[in-house]
Amino acid sequence: MHKIWLIIKREFRTRVRKKSFLILTLLIPLFFAGTIIIPILIAVKGEDSKRIAVIDESKLFIGKLPDAKGIYFKPLELVKIDTFKHKYQEYGYAGVLYIPDIDINRPSGIEYYSKGRASIMLEGNLNRQVNDVIEKKRMEIAGIDRQKLDEVKSDVKIDFRSGDEETKGSSAVAYAVGYGSGFIIYIILMVFGMSVMRGVMEEKVSRIAEVMISSVKPFQLMMGKIVGIAGVGLLQFLIWGVLLMTIQMLLPLFLSADTVHTINQGGAMAQNANNAAMADAMEKINFIVGSINWSLLISCFIFYFLGGYLFYSALFAAVGSLVNEDPNDVQSLTFPITLPIIIGIMVMISAVQNPNSALAVWGSIIPFTSPMVMMARLPYGVPGTVAYWELALSIIFLIAGFLLTTWLAGKIYRTGILMYGKKITLKEAAKWIVRKG
């Protein structure tokens, strides 16, 4: 036991002490934040401002196309579309919107000319605005009062409650959390699994394996590495957790005292629109936080992270022990292990949309895919979506699964690690499992 501890310590230390550990630990959250924030920034900021020439032969749109989101409409008279559509760029326009003399009941032939294909945002914008104008005109003709219509419109939101405890929850939140945690597990399995494999390969290629094996049992060496690298992963999570909590604590300092006060009052004291919006946002956050059983989710996440990692990393270690110098071996040998992980992520993507399908249920029980798929289903609620027996079965299978893979991998590992110079096929390795001694 003392020796395995020494090995764990070494594996942990050599990885944590590397500069790349600190850099990666800090870069990964930045990367994730980036993937979330950048699309929002783009959406908010929109595209560069555009001037669009409008040639309106129907005279229906004059002064009715408001400038918005960086799009400026410039009505032009006295120009013909046939000639102007070839030279709008010379006048500094991004495009030309051409509205022929249309029949209000059967409008057709409205065209937009631009050099490149119009962006999806612009397309949506133009369609909406043109339709708006036509709708208003038709209402006017039909004698419908716009204000009345607005009053009649309903905007009720149903509270979705699930389970015996009638927890309020939103599928959107469950979807996001499920997808996120399933995906993180996928990345962990791949990254840390590969890390274990590379560690084993390093020991084999640098020929220290036999030196080590003369002091410790092969199984101790393998488990020491696996546990040591798991420790690195846990430390990384811990750092991220602390970072997240620090940010959460520091966040109110960036908001004005007034806003904080408002929030503290639960939004009741909202004094102006800004504060009301802020309070509304906070309420939404509270709703998201409240709609999920976080303590269950986090403990399950840690379990499935460790369970999935132990399940696969032993297999990765076995594969690492089979590889000789030839890096081409790595690809062909890792394929049988990466395949179920990739299947797992695909089942996860389906499960997060449809958490009660047979595929999702069985995917979350079979240990090859359960770490990813179960994490995708859990935010939808226990015992609502995921029955207790499903969770229990999944946990038992995963524990049994990693005991089995570790045992199998140990058998392959202890022979593979001492085989030099010869290409080992998976078939041969399978024979080592059944061999005695």
Place this chain on the structure above:
Amino acid sequence: MNLLEVQHLKKYYATHKAVDDISFDIPRGSIFGLLGPNGAGKTTLLRMITGIFYPDEGNILFNGRPFNPHEDVHSIGYMPEERGLYKKMKVGEQALYLAQLKGLSEKEALEKVKYWFNKFDMNTWWNKKVEELSKGMQQKVQFISTILHNPSLLILDEPFSGLDPLNANLIKQEIFDLSQAGTTIIFSTHRMEQVEEICDRILLVNKGRKLLEGQVQEVKQTFKQHLFRIGVGVVPNFAQMATHHFTIIKQHDHAYTVKLNEDSSTNDILLHFIRQEIPVTHFEEILPTLNEIFITQVQKTEEYA
């Protein structure tokens, strides 16, 4: 008393018999040469002695007791032929790590590592990464890591490969010193001149079987061809050399290599020369080198196969 007794050891693989019924004893404090061509089963044999493999059959007695891999590995230092170190790890840390894996406490390990680094003049390497060292320097680190825990049995598989003559000598001297201090050493190699120089006893294996075993001098006696070299002051004529006591194998200026015929003794050779009044300048028996014994014995088994 024997430190190690190996009795009818067997290890069979699906396709071949790696070790097939091998027995031998190693007296405490001796230097024991394990010889054999590539693929003879030496490594498998050593892996069983170091507890890496379990034998299919047979017993290993260590210190008179059945070999217990868990405990006894602490008394064994093994430098395998396929050896290496963690390339990215610092030399000092690495030595400490390996010593602790052999059961030393952190404090003991530090003491030992410092002692040996001093002795081999390696103190400046402490904070260097292994990959920054030359191959010969790495070999020295490897050797020290093997003996840090004062093993009572030291197993060296091709210990001199990759070493320049200077460092090879240093290690050789250390092997002798350790042997003097009571360490039993198993020395595996195909370099026969080293075996002759270093070993007390040898075991020759091929195809998993024991070909011969014994003290180096005994073995040489067993396989001697009854050849003698005799130096003469005056080259005799053809008639003077006719005798039934020996046959001339080779003549070289003032020296003859002769083979003693059966029922004759060495004195018969000398008497013959004296009677013929040929002045003898020197006379010696030619013993086969281990290399010759090795080659003929291995070839013999290859022929039977």
